[in-house]
Amino acid sequence: MLPGMATPSIHPRPAQPAPLAAAISNAAPRQRNDACPGALRLHQADDGGLARIRVPGGVLQAAQAAALGEAAQRLGDGDLHLTSRGNLQLRGLAEDSGVRLAQLLDGAGLLPSPAHERVRNIVASPLSGLDGHGHLDIRDRLAELDRRLCGSEEASELSGRFLFAVDDGRGDVAALGADVTLVAVREGGTLLRVGADDDAGALHIADPADTQAAASEASAASAAAAAVTAAEVFLEAARQCGVRAWRVGELPITGGELAHRIAQRLGKTGQIQQILPSPPLPPLSAHGPAPGLIPAPTGPATALSVLAPLGRLTGHQWTLLARTAEQEGSGELRLTPWRGVVVPGLPPERAPAALAALDDAGLVTDPASPWRGVGACAGRPGCAKSLTDVRADAAAAATSGSVDGARALPVYWSGCERRCGHPRGDRVEVVAGTDGYGVTVVRGTGDVHPVPLSPHALHAPHSELAATVAAARDPRSTDDPHPTTTAHSR
Template sequence: MLAAMPPSPSIRPQGAEPPIRDRGDACPGALRLHSAADGQLARVRLPAGDLTVRQAQALADAADRLGDGHLSLTSRGNAELRGLPDGCGAELAALLRDAGLLPSAHHERIRNILASPLAGLDRNSPADVRRWARELDELLCASERATALSGRFLFVLDDGRGDVAGLGGDVSLVAEANRAGESAGSGGTALLRVGDDPAALRIAGPDAPRAALAAAEAFLTAAEASGSGAWRVRELPAEQRLTARRVAAHLHETGITSTYVTQAPAPASSPSPHSAAPGIIEGPDGTAALCVLAPLGRLTLAQWRLLTAVAADDGCGALRLTPWRGIVLPGLPAGTAASRLSALAAAGLITDPDSPWHRLGACTGRPGCAKSRTDVRTDAAAAVAAGTRVPDTTAVPDGLPVHWSGCERRCGHPHGAWVDVRATGEGYRVAVVRPDTAPPADDAPAPPAPPARSHTP
């Protein structure tokens, strides 16, 4: 039985008192590594999830030479290397820099830019916001002021389909088509939102990247004035709350014209049907893209190298990582797409939206994380092998993503509504988390955890 429970302190529900930050955030990067139970961890920011084949090969080389032979995908479309030895920082940085993955040492942790993964790929695609992402990244890396942003601050660029607009951006841009049906990049407009403010600012498409940076600078001003040390827009105290009206004043000072929109369309709080589901995406002019997912967000080197080879030999020489821990391979001839997808399925990647692995996630768990109570990834795999996605027979709503966590932090959990499977000292507790509510705390009986079994997805 799923019951409402008091909120956990690990996730702050809407309306709760914001925290006071007395230190900078500890988010790992490619240069500042994190010491985990399984070695050092590096997080490589990939704005809009974009990778060239050469860059993907460099990540594979780093995982092979320095790491544990795997790559992990994050909920922001970034890549992580685990199991790195102490003292490898200089070698890793040189490898990444040579591949163009470190354009600025001072900005590498703040290059958190999500963009619609399918923009420009499917038929009748909305605005291609990928160019906005590239321009915003260049502006960020050229801004000394931006180095004060935390490694958690997030830019979200939605091409109008609503796939990423609800993923919790601090500054979000949503493309709008003009009356002729042209994209924002062709003379249309974009809605700029900050945090959870229901209002928005309508700006010209060509101004979108510059406006996003200006909004981030307005956040920094508000955070400094509040003395709260806030890392994100939602952490600002009420008297310094960043609103669209406040951002409009800052845009005016920088020469950007905006129109105030009182009630902009709210972003979807549940998974969008337009998100990049696994399978073949039909494109224009006889082209196609492939979308696959990594089981529990983890890829072997063999799987990664196969993806890179398909991108190089059949695609346009690029890969896109998605916030659903997937990979999109653009630019394949439509006639070869099915056979390449079959090869990726044979390699153990998720290629079917009906797969039990689709929308199933887990934190790192043991042995990689010392805070985890158990090996949640092995337990999740055992549940799938037993024909379920949760550790008992608890009835949960169909269609919701399921996330297994080894402790109260619930690292990497989905946005919107999701099924929370969390390890406790007495087994797993299962609950449904709804938007604007916190996950349950430790005050109710928990079902026993299943025995761990070895299983390869």
């Protein structure tokens, strides 16, 4: 370590020695290479080619949004699909569209490094710098992390599933289970967390002792360098262990041991000034921005927050969002990991009318909307593994139920047991099986509570299924700690 550097403290518990850590690990090494789609590696789904475009932190300029809309219209099915990582997917692409798509994206500045385009998985607090919450505006950290990630030759070997998070201290994206998380600390500095499970490790990286105007840039550089180093150490550990790991939790060593290795690497390179004992994470809240108006605490600016029903934006909705950002706002869109979009920088007197126009276009603008918290996988006809058209069933249940979305548990509909894209934390899962839907309440602790139904509900109409799901979304739905009946409904 550097002279004067404090001994790093690992949170929540000291790392096990490597042999013991390997012995107690339940990690299951991957047996194949990562086939996660990207912008240059398309996945052939039942409804055509699928491209996943990484948008670090969800931040898009209006011109980039326009280019994406053009790509969807010219090459795909015309819609844009938001993912649970704040990225975008285009579907229905023709087999020969790959080159044209790459040219459009490159021209819009969305492919800064072709070798890294699948690993630019970064979620960031979408309201940072807009609503007065959090400890700092993390946009400079986000940009610096993306720049350094694309500049690391070693990091290009990460899987397309490895996830970074940059949290401004409010605890929103820190709750999303990233492999490497940067969290702004109230007292100053950055908490770097490695892993997301009980054996995760953490380091507190102090801000540089620079009081000049460049201090913010130096702090961003220090935090970003630490995050990229963490990813490089992860890859090194996987090679040393002889495993093919896509994410930190798949390594046969604890996050605490990994954090020790990261601290050693950082100390040798001199990338940071000091590592301090690690404070605890802020209270975690896996809830995204509520739809509606978001006034700034100071200054004449208002942001708009909307949700896309089931994460799907029509070409018209996307064009309207991009136009609103360009003509009314700051020229920026922020995509959220909760399948929403934030439009910053509107004059307060014009914001209500702009929000009303987005509502008229079919976007969710009411915090109490029953659509809030409703998600679903692709389902049929896009996915061959899906047993049914779950999106149609989810939409029917959302529109026929009486749910206060501001208070209800999130619900996620899956067409098969793989449950692709399901959220973390407390939620209701509606999973299609060969004999109907199973409805369960899952708590963040891992507790699963099947929802009992009457026997005749196996082939129930949508109204009965909607009522069952609505009842399960009530936060009080798990009063019985030991339910035993599994629910099925069509």
